[in-house]
Structures are given as structure tokens and as C-alpha cells.
Amino acid sequence: MSNVLAIAQKELKGYFASPIAYVVIGLFALVFGFFYYIGVAYFIEQSMRMMGMQGGPTQNVNEQVIRPLILNASVILLFVLPMITMRTYSEEKRSGTIELLLTSPLTDFQIIMGKFLGAMALYAAMLAVTLVHIAVLFALGTPEWKPVATSYLGLLLMGGTFIAIGLLISSFTKNQIVAVMGTFAVVLLGWIINWASTLAGPTGREILDYLGMTNHLEDFTRGIIDTKHVIYYVSLITFALFLTARSVDSERWRG
Amino acid sequence: MIEVQHLTKRYGPVTAVDDVSFKAERGEILGFLGPNGAGKTTTMRILTGYMPPSEGKAFVGGFDVQEKPIEAKRRTGYLPETPPLYPDMTVRDYLDFCARIKGVPRAERVNRVKTSMERTRITDVARRHCGKLSKGYRQRVGLAQALLHNPEVLILDEPTAGLDPKQIIETRKLIKELGGDHTVILSTHILPEVSQTCNRVVIINKGRVVAVDSPDNLTARLRGTETMLMQVDASGADAGAVLRAVPGVSQVRVAENREAVTSFEVESETGRDVRRELSAAIVNRGWGLLELRPMRMSLEEIFLHLTTEDTATASPEPPAGGAQ
Numbered sequence: 001m002s003n004v005l006a007i008a009q010k011e012l013k014g015y016f017a018s019p020i021a022y023v024v025i026g027l028f029a030l031v032f033g034f035f036y037y038i039g040v041a042y043f044i045e046q047s048m049r050m051m052g053m054q055g056g057p058t059q060n061v062n063e064q065v066i067r068p069l070i071l072n073a074s075v076i077l078l079f080v081l082p083m084i085t086m087r088t089y090s091e092e093k094r095s096g097t098i099e100l101l102l103t104s105p106l107t108d109f110q111i112i113m114g115k116f117l118g119a120m121a122l123y124a125a126m127l128a129v130t131l132v133h134i135a136v137l138f139a140l141g142t143p144e145w146k147p148v149a150t151s152y153l154g155l156l157l158m159g160g161t162f163i164a165i166g167l168l169i170s171s172f173t174k175n176q177i178v179a180v181m182g183t184f185a186v187v188l189l190g191w192i193i194n195w196a197s198t199l200a201g202p203t204g205r206e207i208l209d210y211l212g213m214t215n216h217l218e219d220f221t222r223g224i225i226d227t228k229h230v231i232y233y234v235s236l237i238t239f240a241l242f243l244t245a246r247s248v249d250s251e252r253w254r255g
Numbered sequence: 256m257i258e259v260q261h262l263t264k265r266y267g268p269v270t271a272v273d274d275v276s277f278k279a280e281r282g283e284i285l286g287f288l289g290p291n292g293a294g295k296t297t298t299m300r301i302l303t304g305y306m307p308p309s310e311g312k313a314f315v316g317g318f319d320v321q322e323k324p325i326e327a328k329r330r331t332g333y334l335p336e337t338p339p340l341y342p343d344m345t346v347r348d349y350l351d352f353c354a355r356i357k358g359v360p361r362a363e364r365v366n367r368v369k370t371s372m373e374r375t376r377i378t379d380v381a382r383r384h385c386g387k388l389s390k391g392y393r394q395r396v397g398l399a400q401a402l403l404h405n406p407e408v409l410i411l412d413e414p415t416a417g418l419d420p421k422q423i424i425e426t427r428k429l430i431k432e433l434g435g436d437h438t439v440i441l442s443t444h445i446l447p448e449v450s451q452t453c454n455r456v457v458i459i460n461k462g463r464v465v466a467v468d469s470p471d472n473l474t475a476r477l478r479g480t481e482t483m484l485m486q487v488d489a490s491g492a493d494a495g496a497v498l499r500a501v502p503g504v505s506q507v508r509v510a511e512n513r514e515a516v517t518s519f520e521v522e523s524e525t526g527r528d529v530r531r532e533l534s535a536a537i538v539n540r541g542w543g544l545l546e547l548r549p550m551r552m553s554l555e556e557i558f559l560h561l562t563t564e565d566t567a568t569a570s571p572e573p574p575a576g577g578a579q
Contacts, residue, residue: 006355010341017343100339100400103303104356105328252306254266 003106007114011088012121020083021122028080029129035072036133039065061143066134067221070151073130074214077159078191082183084122085166086176088115089248094174102252108245112167116241119163120156127155147223154220157233161213162187164240171247187213256281256438257302257408262311264297264462271297273462274311279455281407284434286453286470287442288558294462295442296336299410302440303333315408329358332406332437336413338397342386346377346396349385350403357404371399374429390417398426402433409433411441415448427452446558458561465561483521483530484510486546487537491517494542501536503529516545 015021043065050059092098101111137143162183169182190213197208209215213236216229257279264272272294279285287295301308304320304327313320316330341349350368359367372378375395380388385396394417401409414430415423430452433439443449449456450470458466458473466473487494491509494517498507503523511518523529530547537544 003356003358006352010344010352013348014341014343095339095342096335096337097339097341099300099305099333099335100353101356103305103328103331103333103335104353105325105358106356107325 003110004114004117007111008117008121011115011118015122024080024083025126025129028076028126031076032073032130035069039069061137061141062147065137066143066148070155070221073155074158074217077162078187081159081162082166082180084119085163085170085183086180088167089171090174090176090179108248112241112244115167116163120160123159123163127152150223150225151221154217158213158217161233161236164237168240168244168247171244256316257440258314260312262298262301262313263309264301265309271462275464277457277464277467279438279440281438282435283455284439284453286449286456287440287459288449288456289459290444293459295459296412299412299442303331303410304328330407332401332409334397334401334411334414338393340385340393340396342384344385345382346385347381350399353400354403359404367403371402374402375399391419391422394418407437409437409439413443414441482550484548484550485519485521485533486516487542488516488545489542497536497540498533501529501532503527
């Protein structure tokens with residue numbers, strides 16, 4: 001465990017020693033802030049109009065501001081998270097430091113978990129920044145906190161899946177550009193795959209909907225923790241990390 | 256301490272290491288000598304558990320590197336060809352991280368990092384970023400990393416590459432010191448390094464071991480006959496005749512004839528020291544003996560001799576003194 005922590009800490013420090021952490025957190029906060037501003041402004045305009053109409057349907061901050069915001073955030077993550085994972089293995093392979101890790105008394109599992117947790121910690125820091133926006137809503141209004149909590153749990157699980165896939169693809173190549181583009185392509189496909197479901201038959205539709213990585217997030221944003229979705233994300237994470245272990249091991253044989 | 260048995264490594268159709276076997280005892284410094292591409296790095300990478308062999312076994316401290324990798328790696332310090340540094344880390348942070356993943360207990364960590372830095376003389380760059388160091392410092396930080404957990408076995412892939420002459424001398428001194436209680440394997444293609452630091456040499460070429468012996472024995476073994484170089488201030492014909500008459504001398508060649516001074520290469524029977532007789536014969540005739548020295552095959556010559564010939568004929572003598 002201390003080995004996993006040592007690597008996780010090294011990874012996290014590495015993000016902050018290079019511009020990556022600042023660029024990623026900054027970009028995410030910027031775009032998130034933009035969506036937030038639009039969402040809140042639109043909500044206020046709607047509320048004003050409703051007040052003028054004297055008793056329309058009640059306005060709900062959770063449904064009209066936070067939920068769309070979280071769903072939009074999932075799309076930003078699609079772009080941002082591959083940047084976190086692109087260097088995890090590629091950089092170590094390019095600079096030869098992988099030789100240090102693989103000849104130290106560590107198991108592959110410890111190395112992979114360390115890298116995964118290091119990336120997750122940076123991701124958690126990214127999400128933490130957005131809590132400032134949410135806190136403002138709580139200060140000015142009375143949203144429910146439970147759907148917010150489940151939304152963030154969902155975001156963590158979905159982001160974890162992106163990160164695990166990113167690790168796997170990074171372990172394939174020495175080239176960071178290849179790693180970031182490969183990861184982006186895979187998670188993008190995970191987002192748009194269920195767009196095809198309207199064209200597919202009833203069985204095909206169900207399969208495509210299940211495969212889509214972002215539509216499993218929707219129940220979380222409604223305040224529902226459905227084990228179906230938790231299992232989907234956790235099993236994808238486990239599978240991607242397992243494949244990463246195989247990929248690192250096969251690299252040894254190929255030399 | 257280290258044992259390698261019939262190690263073979265193939266990369267697809269290319270055989271990088273072919274049936275290599277050798278042993279190194281505790282406290283021994285083993286030199287791994289060979290031209291570029293001979294399979295030195297591959298053998299070392301197998302020993303450190305970085306890659307598995309296609310065939311054969313490697314043991315470190317009695318642990319099979321493949322079966323018990325954690326135990327074996329705990330006993331190994333490894334300096335790869337390019338020092339594995341993280342450019343964004345300071346030297347101290349880097350060594351601290353290495354100490355952690357090598358399982359140095361928390362209480363000892365600060366001390367170990369400190370002693371490692373002192374031994375390799377890098378204390379003055381402790382706060383600098385690894386990426387901004389000169390080649391010599393990088394190499395030494397890499398060496399400090401290998402020493403951190405005080406391993407029984409040190410595997411150093413070209414430890415003096417990129418160092419300036421002063422640093423090379425310091426590093427060789429350090430390696431010799433380490434040889435006392437560690438087993439050291441170092442690879443190099445610099446020959447004087449081997450004769451200066453190593454107790455034993457493994458010469459490897461095209462993936463095969465061509466000789467295993469001490470540097471002195473290797474020199475002696477390949478000599479076959481004893482050859483003396485003599486310089487006499489007499490004409491070639493006269494002195495040659497006198498020298499040929501000395502008992503035990505088998506052949507006399509004129510190497511150089513310059514005015515009144517002649518240089519001879521005098522071969523004698525193996526194991527027979529004819530220097531006394533040779534000098535007496537010359538001096539008794541009233542000539543001046545300007546020089547008399549045994550000609551030894553330098554390690555360079557041995558190396559070229561062993562690595563340029565076909566591997567089949569490369570061992571002119573049975574490797575009796577070789578594989579121990």
C-alpha cells in the first residue's frame with residue numbers, strides 16, 4: 001500500500017511540477033464557469049417571467065441549473081481527462097524511467113494503481129474547484145444536496161472510467177500525442193455511440209444505450225444511485241486496468 | 256551471489272543473448288566487456304528482472320529473478336544505460352521517491368538519501384531539478400539511486416559513460432570501494448576500466464561468452480609464448496646471432512634497425528624466464544643493453560583477438576581457467 005501511495009504522490013506532484021495540472025484545471029474551470037453562468041442567467045430570466053405570470057410551475061434549481069450543468073461537465077471531461085492520462089506511461093517509456101519502476105521491488109498492480117490514484121486525485125481536485133459554483137447556489141437558494149452528491153459520485157465514476165481507458169492507451173505508446181488522441185477517440189465514441197440507437201432495432205438500441213459511457217450518468221444526476229450504473233463503471237475501470245497490466249507485461253516480453 | 260544459467264534472449268529472429276552462463280561471488284567486481292550490440296544491456300536487463308529471458312535462469316542472492324522477482328529486486332541496485340531520472344523532480348525528491356519504492360524504512364530514509372548523495376558527490380545539486388543537470392551529474396544521481404537501499408548486488412550499465420576524466424577516476428574508486436561488501440557487475444567497452452577495477456572479466460561477443468577470467472590471466476593465457484622486447488646498441492646480425500645462442504630462446508626477430516641501435520623481439524619457451532641470460536649475453540660482449548621488457552598482449556589486443564575472430568575459433572585454449 002505504501003508503494004501505491006508513493007507512486008500516486010509522485011504522479012500528483014508530477015502533474016503540478018509541469019504545466020499540465022494548471023492547464024487542465026484552468027480549462028475545465030473556465031468552460032464549467034461558462035456553462036454555469038449561462039445556466040444561472042437563464043434560470044433567473046425564467047424565474048422573473050414566472051413571477052410576472054403569477055404562479056406558474058415552481059422553479060427547481062436542481063432540475064434546471066445543476067443537472068444540465070453536470071451533464072455538460074461530462075462532455076468537457078471528455079476533452080480534458082485524456083490530457084491527464086496521456087503521459088502516465090508514454091512519458092516513462094520515452095524517458096526510460098519505466099526501467100526504474102520495473103526493476104524496483106514493485107508489482108505491476110502497485111504501479112498501475114498508483115498511477116490511477118494519482119490521476120484520480122488530480123481529477124478530484126478539478127471537481128473540487130467546481131464546488132465553489134455549487135456553494136454559491138446553496139448560499140443564495142435552497143437546492144437539495146442529495147442529488148448534488150450523487151451527481152458528483154457519478155462524475156467521479158465516469159471520470160475514473162475515462163482515466164482507466166487513458167492509462168491503457170498510454171501504455172501502448174511512447175508518443176503522448178498518440179495517447180491523447182487515442183483516448184479521446186475512444187471516450188468520444190463512448191459518448192456518441194447511443195446516438196445510433198434511434199436507428200437500431202429494439203435489441204440493438206438496448207445494447208447501444210448500455211454501451212454509451214455518458215448516458216449512465218443521467219440517473220446519478222437525478223439523485224438515483226442505481227447499482228446497474230455503478231457496476232457498469234466499476235467493471236469498465238477494472239477491465240481497463242487489468243488490460244493495462246497485461247499491456248505492461250507484454251511490453252516486457254517484446255523488450 | 257549472482258548466477259546466470261544458459262541465458263538466451265531472442266527478439267523475433269534476432270538472438271541477442273545466446274546461452275550465456277556465469278557466476279559472481281560476494282565482494283567480486285565482474286566486468287562485462289563487449290562491443291556495442293554484444294548483448295551486455297540485454298543480459299543486465301534480464302538480471303534485473305526488467306525483461307524475462309527466452310530460455311535459462313538468472314539468480315540474484317539465491318532468488319530466481321522470474322519466480323521471486325520482488326525478493327530479487329530488493330537485493331539489486333541497477334543503473335541503466337540512461338539514468339532513469341524524472342526531469343521535473345529535484346535530486347533530493349527523486350532520491351526520496353526511489354528510496355520509498357525500494358522499500359527503505361521511513362526512519363532511515365533521510366539518512367540513506369544523505370549518505371548516497373555524499374558517496375556519489377552530488378550533495379551540492381540536491382535542490383536542482385534532475386532535468387537541468389549535466390551528463391556527469393545525471394550519471395551520478397543514477398548511481399546514487401542504485402545505492403540507496405544498500406543492495407547486495409549492483410548492476411551498472413556503463414557507469415562512467417559521459418563523465419570527465421576526474422569523475423571517471425572518482426567513480427572507479429567508488430566502485431572499487433563498493434566491491435568490498437557488494438557484488439558488482441559493470442558493463443563497459445572501455446578496456447582500461449576493466450583492468451583497473453574488475454577482479455574478473457566476462458568477454459561477450461554477438462551474444463556469446465568468449466572468455467571468462469581475471470584480466471591478468473586473460474593476458475597470460477593469450478600470450479602463449481613469452482616475448483621480450485630488447486634494444487641493443489649493436490648491429491642486427493651480430494647481436495642476433497648471440498641472442499639466438501642463448502638457451503631457451505626459440506626465435507629472434509629484428510623489429511627495428513636504426514643506425515647503431517637494433518630492437519629485437521625475442522621469443523622464448525613458455526614459463527622460462529630468460530631475461531638474466533639475455534642481458535648477460537649482451538653485456539658480456541661489451542654492448543650496451545638499452546632496453547629489456549616483456550611484451551604483453553594488452554587487453555585491447557586480447558579483446559580484438561577474441562571478438563574479431565569467429566566465435567568457433569575464438570577460444571584457442573580450452574576455457575579451463577574460465578568458467579569457475
